Amino acid sequence: MDKKYDVIVVGELNVDLIFDKLGDKLPEVGKEIFANEMILTLGSSSAILAANMSTLGSRVCFIGKIGKDSFADLVLTSLESKGVDTSSIIQSSEHKTGITVACSYGNDRAMVTHPGAMNHLTIDDITTEHLKQAKHMHMSSVFFQPGLKPDVAELFKRAKEAGLTTSFDPQWDPNEKWDVDLKELLPYVDVFLPNIEEIKFMTGTKSRDEALESIADFANIVIVKDGENGSFLWSKNEQINQPIFTNPDIVDTIGAGDSFNSGFLSKFIEKQPLKKCTEFGALTGAINTTSAGGTTAFSSINDVKDIALNRFGFEIV
Numbered sequence: 001m002d003k004k005y006d007v008i009v010v011g012e013l014n015v016d017l018i019f020d021k022l023g024d025k026l027p028e029v030g031k032e033i034f035a036n037e038m039i040l041t042l043g044s045s046s047a048i049l050a051a052n053m054s055t056l057g058s059r060v061c062f063i064g065k066i067g068k069d070s071f072a073d074l075v076l077t078s079l080e081s082k083g084v085d086t087s088s089i090i091q092s093s094e095h096k097t098g099i100t101v102a103c104s105y106g107n108d109r110a111m112v113t114h115p116g117a118m119n120h121l122t123i124d125d126i127t128t129e130h131l132k133q134a135k136h137m138h139m140s141s142v143f144f145q146p147g148l149k150p151d152v153a154e155l156f157k158r159a160k161e162a163g164l165t166t167s168f169d170p171q172w173d174p175n176e177k178w179d180v181d182l183k184e185l186l187p188y189v190d191v192f193l194p195n196i197e198e199i200k201f202m203t204g205t206k207s208r209d210e211a212l213e214s215i216a217d218f219a220n221i222v223i224v225k226d227g228e229n230g231s232f233l234w235s236k237n238e239q240i241n242q243p244i245f246t247n248p249d250i251v252d253t254i255g256a257g258d259s260f261n262s263g264f265l266s267k268f269i270e271k272q273p274l275k276k277c278t279e280f281g282a283l284t285g286a287i288n289t290t291s292a293g294g295t296t297a298f299s300s301i302n303d304v305k306d307i308a309l310n311r312f313g314f315e316i317v
């Protein structure tokens with residue numbers, strides 16, 4: 001039977017309020033400074049992934065928790081404008097929608113986050129009926145979801161038992177504890193998508209090869225993302241070194257990892273060969289760097305096709 005969705009994304013949701021053009025002054029207690037530009041936009045790595053997969057043609061449903069406030073409306077309308085199904089997003093009147101306030105200084109940002117409702121998503125919010133509607137489950141940012149973190153292996157086990165393929169991008173741990181048991185989790189994860197620093201911290205190792213060796217007995221497919229050095233796919237039967245598509249005019253790399261995941265997974269769920277999946281992930285990662293933030297370059301599939309052809313000489317058919 002055909003499923004309603006290609007992908008169910010379980011993840012954190014928040015808005016970003018970014019202050020820019022602050023001059024060289026930092027905010028100080030008892031003083032006030034001007035930001036000559038600001039943007040209020042949908043944040044969160046999971047949302048970037050969901051939005052970009054939808055633009056690339058997948059049918060995407062999101063499960064997350066937000067408040068019942070005007071920031072919640074921004075989250076919902078932004079995802080809906082990208083074609084993401086928001087009917088399973090839970091709105092809680094007890095909690096506020098998460099927000100990150102960022103002050104931009106050159107390429108760096110000073111950030112303050114109130115996680116709000118995203119702290120309170122739990123495994124009980126994700127039913128087998130939800131899971132059975134999709135072919136694939138993706139989860140990002142486990143360390144931003146303390147309500148779900150203790151049960152993450154159980155969630156992936158349930159997804160596998162419901163017949164889904166699965167993927168997991170840990171993202172950074174702001175507490176730097178890296179306390180997810182990979183031995184318990186990874187047998188249920190078809191594609192593990194950390195970056196190089198994340199996999200080293202999670203395995204307590206010092207290099208990519210040591211990290212991969214330490215999880216080889218229980219991991220399935222692992223992709224280690226490494227910025228301008230490209231990515232490396234490891235599985236028992238196949239290893240792929242995937243270089244980047246070079247972009248001489250980078251605007252910023254915010255969300256490149258999520259856009260890589262979007263491209264990779266959109267081919268993976270079509271059961272394309274892994275080489276095609278990694279190549280497409282590298283392409284969408286590079287497309288991400290042609291505009292500001294994680295979703296601007298993915299405004300429509302036709303724009304994505306234009307950028308792919310004109311900037312990277314790649315024809316998307």
Ligand SMILES: Nc1ncnc2c1ncn2[C@@H]1O[C@H](COP(=O)(O)OP(=O)(O)OP(=O)(O)O)[C@@H](O)[C@H]1O
Pocket residue numbers: 045171194195225226227228229230231243244245246247250253254255256257258259260281282283285286289
């Ligand atoms: N400067 C760049 N030029 C071209 N491609 C890039 C660039 N930076 C990243 N990419 C592509 O995107 C992929 C993922 O990027 P990266 O390694 O930064 O992931 P990440 O650390 O998970 O990022 P994020 O901060 O978005 O979570 C890279 O493997 C590469 O293919």
Ligand SMILES: [Mg+2]
Pocket residue numbers: 169171195257258
């Ligand atoms: Mg990442």
